[in-house]
Amino acid sequence: MEKKLRKYTPSKYFTFSVHMDGLKTEHDLAVCRDGVYEVAIKAIQAALKRGFRVTTNTTLFDDAEPEQVRKFFDAMMELGVEGMMISPGYSYAKAPDQKNFLKRNRTTELFSRILHRPRKGWRFNQSPLFLDFLMGKVDYQCTPWGNPTYNIFGWQKPCYLLQEGYASTFRELLEDTKWENYGHGRHEKCADCMVHCGYEASAVDDTFSSWRGFSRTVKATLAPSVR
Ligand code: SF4
Incomplete structure (x- = not known):
C-alpha cells in the first residue's frame, strides 16, 4: 500500500480500508506472517500524512482476548484512523481452521465483553445497532x-x-x-x-x-x- 500511494489522490469519496486483526502478536498470528503489523502501521501513517482517509477492518475469532482487542482499538484511535469496522469470523464450511470460527452464542458473549463500556474516543465505522446485534x-x-x-x-x-x-x-x-x-x-x-x-x-x-x-x-x- 505504501509503495502505491503515489498512484492515488486523496478524496472524500475514497478510503483505504486496512485489514488489521489486532495488535502485533494477534495480527501477525492471524495472517501467518511476522512483521506484517508494522508494515501496515507504516502504510497507515504514510497514507494519513498524505491526506487520505483511512479506516480499519478487523475480524475476530474465538481466541480473541477482550482486553487485547480494547487495547487495539485504543492504538488505532491514537494512530488517527477515521473509524474501525469489526466483525466476527464466520464458520464457513470450506475454511481449514474450523475450531476458531465463532458460534453465535460465543459471538455475543465475546462482543459484549469487548464493547461493554466503550472508551470515549473509539470511533466505529458501522451502525450502533449492528454493534448491539453483535452483543x-x-x-x-x-x-x-x-x-x-x-x-x-x-x-x-x-x-x-x-x-x-x-x-x-x-x-x-x-x-x-x-x-x-x-x-x-x-x-x-x-x-x-x-x-x-x-x-x-x-x-x-x-x-x-x-x-x-x-x-x-x-x-x-x-x-x-x-x-
Ligand atoms: S447469513 Fe447472510 S451474510 Fe451470512 S452467509 Fe448467509 S447469506 Fe451470507
Missing part, C-alpha cells in the same frame, strides 16, 4: 443483498461469504437469486453467521424504518457507555 441485544435477519460483492467473475451470489455462483449483471443478481433461502435458520451455511455484510444492512434498515430502531440508534450514539 446479542437485538436480533436481525440477514439482508444478503445489502452489501453485494462484484469481482472479476461477476456479482457473487448471495453474498461474498457463500459461493453459490455468479450473476453477470446486478439486475440478474437481484432478480434470479432466491434470497428467501438465505439467512439465519434458512440455510445450513448461514447458521452461525453474524457478519457485517449481511447484518449491517439489517441494522441500518431498522434505524431508518422504525421509531424504535431510530431512537435506539440515537441513544447508542449519544450515550454508548450505557449500552
